[in-house]
Amino acid sequence: MTVPKLSPQLLPDIAPRDVPAALMAALQARFGARCATGLAVREQHGRDESSFDVPPPAAVVFVESTDDVAEVVRLAAMYAVPIIPFGVGSSLEGHVLAVQGGISIDMNGMNRVLAVNAEDLTVTVQPGVTRKQVNEELRSHGLFFPIDPGAVASIGGMTATRASGTNAVRYGTMRENVLALEVVTASAEVIRTGSRARKSSAGYDLTRLFVGSEGTLGVITEITLRVYPLPEAISAAICSFPTLEAAVRSTIQTIQLGVPIARVELIDRHAVRAVNRHSGLSLREEPLLLMEFHGSPAGVEEQAKTVQQIAHEMGGQDFEWASTPEERTRLWTARHNAYFAGVQSRPGCRAITTDVCVPISRLADCLLESVDEAEASGIPYFLVGHVGDGNFHFGYLIDPTDAAEREAAEALNHALVERALRLDGTCTGEHGVGLHKMDFLVAEAGEGAMAVMRALKHALDPQDIMNPGKILRPA
Numbered sequence: 001m002t003v004p005k006l007s008p009q010l011l012p013d014i015a016p017r018d019v020p021a022a023l024m025a026a027l028q029a030r031f032g033a034r035c036a037t038g039l040a041v042r043e044q045h046g047r048d049e050s051s052f053d054v055p056p057p058a059a060v061v062f063v064e065s066t067d068d069v070a071e072v073v074r075l076a077a078m079y080a081v082p083i084i085p086f087g088v089g090s091s092l093e094g095h096v097l098a099v100q101g102g103i104s105i106d107m108n109g110m111n112r113v114l115a116v117n118a119e120d121l122t123v124t125v126q127p128g129v130t131r132k133q134v135n136e137e138l139r140s141h142g143l144f145f146p147i148d149p150g151a152v153a154s155i156g157g158m159t160a161t162r163a164s165g166t167n168a169v170r171y172g173t174m175r176e177n178v179l180a181l182e183v184v185t186a187s188a189e190v191i192r193t194g195s196r197a198r199k200s201s202a203g204y205d206l207t208r209l210f211v212g213s214e215g216t217l218g219v220i221t222e223i224t225l226r227v228y229p230l231p232e233a234i235s236a237a238i239c240s241f242p243t244l245e246a247a248v249r250s251t252i253q254t255i256q257l258g259v260p261i262a263r264v265e266l267i268d269r270h271a272v273r274a275v276n277r278h279s280g281l282s283l284r285e286e287p288l289l290l291m292e293f294h295g296s297p298a299g300v301e302e303q304a305k306t307v308q309q310i311a312h313e314m315g316g317q318d319f320e321w322a323s324t325p326e327e328r329t330r331l332w333t334a335r336h337n338a339y340f341a342g343v344q345s346r347p348g349c350r351a352i353t354t355d356v357c358v359p360i361s362r363l364a365d366c367l368l369e370s371v372d373e374a375e376a377s378g379i380p381y382f383l384v385g386h387v388g389d390g391n392f393h394f395g396y397l398i399d400p401t402d403a404a405e406r407e408a409a410e411a412l413n414h415a416l417v418e419r420a421l422r423l424d425g426t427c428t429g430e431h432g433v434g435l436h437k438m439d440f441l442v443a444e445a446g447e448g449a450m451a452v453m454r455a456l457k458h459a460l461d462p463q464d465i466m467n468p469g470k471i472l473r474p475a
Contacts, residue, residue, distance in 0.1 A: 014474050016101030019058040023079045027061060027103070030071060034062040045086050045104040049339075050094040051350040051400065052435060057084060057098035064109040066182065066190055066221040072105055073219065073465075074188035080463045085215045087128065087157035092353045093434025095161065095214055099469040105219065107156050113137045114222070122179060122196050124224045127156020134225075143227045146171035146262075149430065150336045156220050161432035162212030166335065169255070169388030170262045170294070171228065173430065178211050182222035186461040196224055209456070214432050215467035217460045231262075231294035235304055236328040239291070239316040240284040244268060244371060244383075246314040247287045248364045251387045253310050255360050259303055261388060263292040268371075268383035270345075271338045278341035279333055284318055289387075290335050292328070335384065342382035342395045349380075349397040352409040355437075356420035357391040357429030366423050367392055370416045379408055391429035417443075433471045441471065 027035045036042070037059045046056030063069050076083045082102030089096055098104060111128035118141045125134060130152050134145045149158060149165035157163075159181070164173035171177070180194030193206035210217055241247040244266075251264055266289060267275070273285050289311070293303045308319055322328045343351050358366045367385070374381045374394060385392025394416065396409035417427045417440050427433075427440035442450055454472055457464070468474070 014100055014469065016055065016098070017081060019081050019101060019103070020079050023075060023081055024059060026075050027059060027072070030075070031061055031068070034064075036060045036062070042104070045089070045096070045106065046098055048089045048091045048094060048096050050092055050097070050434070050436065051352055051398070051406075052094045052097055053400075054094070054097040054099055055101070057102055057104040060086070060104045060106055062106045062109050066110075066184065069105060069184045069219050069221050070188045070190055072103065073184050073186065076103055076465055077186060077188060077463060080465060082465050082468050083219070084467050085127075085156065085160065085219050087154035088130070088152065090151040090153050091157065091161065091434065092355075092431050093428075093436045095157075095432060095434045095467070095470060097435065099435065102465070102468075107154065110156075110221065116141055116143075117196065118143060120196055121227050121229075122224055123227050124180075124196075124222065125155050126222060127154060127159070127220050129155050131155060131158065138227055139230075142230050144230050145177075145225055145227050147174055147177060150339070155223055155225070159211055159220055159223050160213065160215050162430070164386070164389075164391070164430040166263045166265055166292075166332075166386060168386060168391075168430075169264060170260060175208065175211055177226045178207060178223060179226060180224035181207055181210055181220055183210055183218040183220055185218045186463065186466050190221070191218075194224070212432065214434065214470050216457060216471050217466060219466070231300075233297040233300040234262075234292065234294055234323070234328065235300050236263075236290070236292045236322045236331050237304065237308075238283070238288050238318075238320050238331055238334075239308075239311045240286045240288045240318045241311075242286065242315045242317075244287045245364060245368055246316065247289050248367055248387060250289065250307075250311050250314045250316060252360055252363055253314075254307050255388055257306070257310075259306050260295070261291060261303060261307065262294040263290070264386075264388035265290040265335050266383070266385040266387040266392065267335060267338060270380075271342055271382040271384050272334075274341040274345040274382060275334045275337055278344060279337050281334060283334060289316075290331060338382065338384045339395065342397065345382070346380055346397045348399065350400045351395040351397055352406070352413060353431070354394040354396075354413050354416055355391070355428045355431040356416055356425055357389065358420050358423045358425030360388075360390045362423040362425065363387060363390050363392075366416075366419055366425065369419060370394065370412075373412055373415055377408055377412055379405065379412065386429075389429070390425070435470060438471065438473050
């Protein structure tokens with residue numbers, strides 16, 4: 001499969017749409033001080049963790065209810081003005097950027113846990129709730145929500161990008177764990193999809209349509225999630241390896257043997273070095289796996305012994321175990337800080353991030369060839385990955401003022417995606433398409449599937465006001 005060469009102009013070459021004074025007056029009349037037009041607020045809502053620089057939105061509306069969202073959409077639709085949902089701004093692909101101007105809808109005021117149904121293992125929340133808030137609420141019920149992308153992301157943003165993270169190898173992604181939604185459509189109608197039932201054959205699966213739609217089909221205002229009993233026993237471990245290949249081969253063998261490991265994360269030597277400096281740790285500066293096991297005490301012990309034996313056969317050493325919450329937190333700090341530690345390792349840089357995912361049997365082929373290319377390029381980088389499900393991330397650290405460095409990093413990314421697609425993988429395992437991967441999506445999905453996506457977009461959002469310029473390039 002051939003990936004089309006990226007245009008030198010990654011951003012859609014479309015001028016921002018005008019925001020009429022009549023719309024601004026209507027928003028300010030309806031929302032008062034909750035409609036902000038100050039530059040500082042607009043700039044805060046006009047950037048995320050991507051490397052793109054885009055002018056900020058014309059205004060930011062701080063919503064507190066579904067009715068508020070519906071009113072913003074109704075007013076924006078009257079003037080065909082774009083609206084961009086905003087959570088915590090932790091996305092890496094430009095999802096919250098106002099590439100065509102418009103109104104940013106800040107969802108953080110919708111931050112309540114609405115209902116915990118412990119007997120049914122479900123929880124219903126508003127989109128501004130973070131995953132940490134959800135788990136704080138669930139802890140007293142003996143439950144937890146496992147999806148952990150690392151960042152303190154909002155549930156609305158995680159749903160919109162079909163996020164996953166460190167626990168996906170055992171518990172799946174947002175796709176498997178969202179049961180029902182409330183959505184405000186482009187016509188300002190409030191609809192509900194799905195229910196708290198664990199399965200349904202009723203009509204089209206609209207819930208799955210909106211999960212991963214990145215705000216381009218509607219604004220998600222309520223989410224019902226699957227939750228799980230807290231494991232009786234949890235144990236975590238780190239293990240260093242002499243080579244990256246040894247760490248990857250250990251992971252592949254663990255998964256292929258059917259070990260029900262909850263998490264298995266790869267951190268390369270560059271990331272380990274950055275994390276040590278950032279967090280004051282003293283991890284061996286070699287490739288390492290960070291693992292976690294859930295289950296009964298006997299089950300956890302059996303899993304751990306199996307994985308330890310596999311790792312030792314591959315040259316793994318310095319197994320360090322952690323059973324208490326404090327010890328596990330210390331170990332997982334290394335993984336969760338890896339992105340920011342990597343970026344801070346080169347002051348003033350921006351990270352070009354990758355997100356390919358391949359079948360587990362092709363993980364070594366894809367990852368190791370890509371590492372060789374990165375080393376040969378001379379571009380500073382770090383590598384982390386949820387390798388238990390074949391997903392890994394390079395962070396190419398570039399000087400944002402150096403066009404040659406950006407071009408070299410994008411060339412590495414292009415080669416990586418082309419390799420992943422050739423191995424029957426995907427250009428994005430969890431970050432979403434956003435701005436950065438629109439051309440890659442065409443190569444992966446094919447023109448026939450893209451035509452279906454465009455038809456869906458036009459049917460649900462004929463004025464193209466829902467987060468325009470994301471996923472699909474403007475016609």
